[in-house]
Amino acid sequence: MKKLVLAACALLLQGLVHAADGRDVLMQVSTIDALMNGLYDGELSIGELKRHGDFGIGTFDALDGEMVVLDGQCYQVRGDGSVHVVDDARTTPFATVTFFDEDQTAAFSDVDLAQLQQTLDARLPSENLFYAIRIEGVFKKVRTRSVPAQTKPYRPLVEVARTQPEFEFENVRGVMVGFRAPPFVKGVNVPGYHLHFLTEDRKAGGHVLEAAIGEVTVIVDHTPDFYMQLPRSRAFQEVDLTKDREAELYEVEK
Amino acid sequence: MKKLVLAACALLLQGLVHAADGRDVLMQVSTIDALMNGLYDGELSIGELKRHGDFGIGTFDALDGEMVVLDGQCYQVRGDGSVHVVDDARTTPFATVTFFDEDQTAAFSDVDLAQLQQTLDARLPSENLFYAIRIEGVFKKVRTRSVPAQTKPYRPLVEVARTQPEFEFENVRGVMVGFRAPPFVKGVNVPGYHLHFLTEDRKAGGHVLEAAIGEVTVIVDHTPDFYMQLPRSRAFQEVDLTKDREAELYEVEK
Numbered sequence: 159m160k161k162l163v164l165a166a167c168a169l170l171l172q173g174l175v176h177a178a179d180g181r182d183v184l185m186q187v188s189t190i191d192a193l194m195n196g197l198y199d200g201e202l203s204i205g206e207l208k209r210h211g212d213f214g215i216g217t218f219d220a221l222d223g224e225m226v227v228l229d230g231q232c233y234q235v236r237g238d239g240s241v242h243v244v245d246d247a248r249t250t251p252f253a254t255v256t257f258f259d260e261d262q263t264a265a266f267s268d269v270d271l272a273q274l275q276q277t278l279d280a281r282l283p284s285e286n287l288f289y290a291i292r293i294e295g296v297f298k299k300v301r302t303r304s305v306p307a308q309t310k311p312y313r314p315l316v317e318v319a320r321t322q323p324e325f326e327f328e329n330v331r332g333v334m335v336g337f338r339a340p341p342f343v344k345g346v347n348v349p350g351y352h353l354h355f356l357t358e359d360r361k362a363g364g365h366v367l368e369a370a371i372g373e374v375t376v377i378v379d380h381t382p383d384f385y386m387q388l389p390r391s392r393a394f395q396e397v398d399l400t401k402d403r404e405a406e407l408y409e410v411e412k
Numbered sequence: 413m414k415k416l417v418l419a420a421c422a423l424l425l426q427g428l429v430h431a432a433d434g435r436d437v438l439m440q441v442s443t444i445d446a447l448m449n450g451l452y453d454g455e456l457s458i459g460e461l462k463r464h465g466d467f468g469i470g471t472f473d474a475l476d477g478e479m480v481v482l483d484g485q486c487y488q489v490r491g492d493g494s495v496h497v498v499d500d501a502r503t504t505p506f507a508t509v510t511f512f513d514e515d516q517t518a519a520f521s522d523v524d525l526a527q528l529q530q531t532l533d534a535r536l537p538s539e540n541l542f543y544a545i546r547i548e549g550v551f552k553k554v555r556t557r558s559v560p561a562q563t564k565p566y567r568p569l570v571e572v573a574r575t576q577p578e579f580e581f582e583n584v585r586g587v588m589v590g591f592r593a594p595p596f597v598k599g600v601n602v603p604g605y606h607l608h609f610l611t612e613d614r615k616a617g618g619h620v621l622e623a624a625i626g627e628v629t630v631i632v633d634h635t636p637d638f639y640m641q642l643p644r645s646r647a648f649q650e651v652d653l654t655k656d657r658e659a660e661l662y663e664v665e666k
Contacts, residue, residue: 183639189596191596192540283649284648284649284650286446286642286648286649286651286653287642287649288642340653341599341653341654342443342445342599342600342653343600344599345595345596345598346596346597346600382641382642382643382644383639383640383641383642384638384639384640384642385437385637385638385639385640386637386638386639386640387636387637388540388541388542388636388637388638389636390636394538394540395537395538395540395541396538397540399540399594399595399596400595
């Protein structure tokens with residue numbers, strides 16, 4: 159019993175320390191609707207982004223592939239499916255990161271990803287908070303997509319997404335990296351789950367479209383604070399962000 | 413010419429310094445929709461709030477009046493119309509603050525507040541960014557409201573607002589304090605303008621419903637970064653934030 163109380167105190171203290179040192183902040187660059195509108199020019203360097211987190215997802219200047227930030231390393235899954243470690247000088251038009259700390263852990267086997275998310279939903283404190291989600295282990299199947307670098311004039315994301323290359327993996331070890339965001343950030347980020355994938359050998363991955371779980375561990379980091387850097391570009395100043403793009407987002411993300 | 417260039421350089425440097433030292437961050441506690449839902453329990457102390465800004469608006473624990481933070485001082489306009497300087501130990505369920513720096517200035521005379529806002533809109537860089545707005549001078553008329561402290565069980569804000577006390581001032585010197593927020597923060601903050609008023613003698617004020625300008629100076633602070641602390645309370649975890657409350661917000665704010 160004493161051990162349990164001590165462990166609970168340690169977790170509580172850890173939580174307080176995280177809150178105080180800014181580790182429980184979900185940080186994002188730009189807004190999802192700006193990206194939907196074709197604002198693909200890099201806004202923040204990867205070096206700067208990494209000052210706000212060691213874990214996260216996003217994309218790169220010119221929409222050049224899917225971003226995975228994992229254990230402080232920034233990976234790019236290119237349109238051809240290949241994975242590259244990214245230099246700090248590269249830039250991102252849209253990304254979300256945090257410093258990852260374990261707040262909740264659960265094991266799952268033999269479910270599809272949608273079922274896992276439903277079950278996880280029931281165990282999270284609330285759908286009104288932000289969570290960073292790490293799902294690691296064996297996947298029976300993962301279907302992903304990536305995106306090749308775009309050239310100007312940029313087309314809206316919903317058009318680009320219609321021709322994006324897809325990849326399928328079977329019985330693969332790897333890790334999903336991403337977030338669960340609350341409903342009230344519609345237009346700002348992706349409400350619900352948004353996950354990217356990397357194989358264990360860091361040679362393939364992409365934006366997760368669907369998956370069947372073999373045996374995985376899910377680690378959740380509660381990040382109740384939110385910090386958004388809006389772009390300083392003229393393009394952002396001039397884009398029309400009044401339109402509801404929920405239907406388009408659904409088409410792009412699913 | 414040399415003077416002009418030097419002045420421009422000084423402003424630019426100032427801007428860079430503000431961005432680097434976190435002064436150009438709009439910080440808010442909780443979300444407007446949580447407040448609309450009757451979550452009036454204080455979440456953050458005024459002392460903590462002031463660490464994030466010297467300028468802003470909000471309300472107090474139990475919805476006990478309208479908050480104005482001005483030049484680092486926190487004022488409460490109570491439901492009876494009286495104004496009080498607030499102790500750092502008091503708490504707020506919803507507030508928005510920043511460190512105020514002058515980025516743009518304009519003079520206005522003999523217009524109503526809606527016209528002033530329209531003209532200002534055309535001069536701001538974009539409707540996609542956050543701005544802190546300070547309007548100071550002589551007002552021909554200001555109509556405000558405040559709100560008396562509520563008791564549990566709390567009613568939704570739209571119900572409370574229907575019976576709130578209103579105040580009217582004529583030919584009064586004073587200052588309006590508030591923000592202009594972009595459309596994509598619907599549900600999170602108040603899109604468009606949101607202003608509170610304090611008379612020059614700091615003895616009256618409230619949430620601004622309408623006003624006719626005599627002669628004022630408007631100072632705008634561009635705050636492109638946004639930081640939101642979500643409540644840690646069980647009430648926030650359990651409240652339904654999926655409903656679109658735009659119509660209710662319009663009824664409450666106007």
